[in-house]
Amino acid sequence: MIELILTITQNKHFWLSFTIFNYLVFELLSIRFNRPAYLNSTLLSVIIISVSLKLLDVTYIEYLEKLEILRFLLSLTIVAFAVPLYENTKIIIKNWKAIFATLITANIASYIPTIIYIKYFNTSHALIAPLMGKSATSPVNMAISEITQSNISLAAIFSISTGIIIAIIGPMILNILKISNPQSRGFSIGFAGHGVGCAQMVSEGQIVISFAVLGLILNGILTALTLPIILNLV
């Protein structure tokens, strides 16, 4: 039996099929229960796959190599966000003041808890940049960590974890606070939860998703500009 499992898992298409299977099962469950936040298909699939990789003694690098196609499609999806962004240009321009004010305030605010943490825990140099940039999308955080010779993998994981946290609790917080304005819902989740957050908001319509993408991009650009300055001051 063990031999059979090992033979199946060694097939080059196994991990791709396993990932899609997990995603489908959790998506169907999520739809069945009216999409509750705790049934996040990304998070649950990530947990099952991480544990499976550990149990089957497969390294993360090996897994990533077999899922190159999904990573490529992720890059294509990011480019495809140009469509909602273009279609909602007029609404975005009309709300430029709120967007600009939120961008500056929230970007500065996102550094404060981490600065306090770094000072209190005397954190090692390799962790400072990845932790400080975690509110930005992972490519930006990774690029800044690379420049500052910090741990790039941790930068990616901190950013993605932040996204997952926002994807789970973000919509709940928005609903508790009775935020119904689609621009505000989208921009806040995109800013704080980047890619994973945007994915969670896809079901809320094109205005929400275009503002989420805008939040993701603008926060990424501003973090790339401000974080190197802040790192010099910390």
Added chain:
Amino acid sequence: MVLWGVLQLIIFLLLGMFLRETTNLPVSGSIIGLCLLTLYFHTRSKPLSNIVKNTSHILQSLLSLFLIPVGAGILFYFQLVQDQLLWIILLLIFNAIFTLLVCIYTYQYFSDAGDVE
């Protein structure tokens, strides 16, 4: 004809990756590609074709699937910060909620000032 839409996206992705390589910008090629494609749409006089719209919608609806491979590394890499793991998890949760609340209230405040359509 979804493939035609996919091909257009691939062209802009490759352009973005090329620009990232040549300019060393701290932004991924896909984000540069997104900005370039948005600019391209603005320069055209024709409305967006349904092919591009449909391709974009299909990809967006599968975004959470595409994020799984990147997220699956969490268990592996969090072992690197085992000694501070609990505090880092608490920081990530607190920081995420704090940033989100600042975002929501700032946006609401300036929207209430009469800026939202």
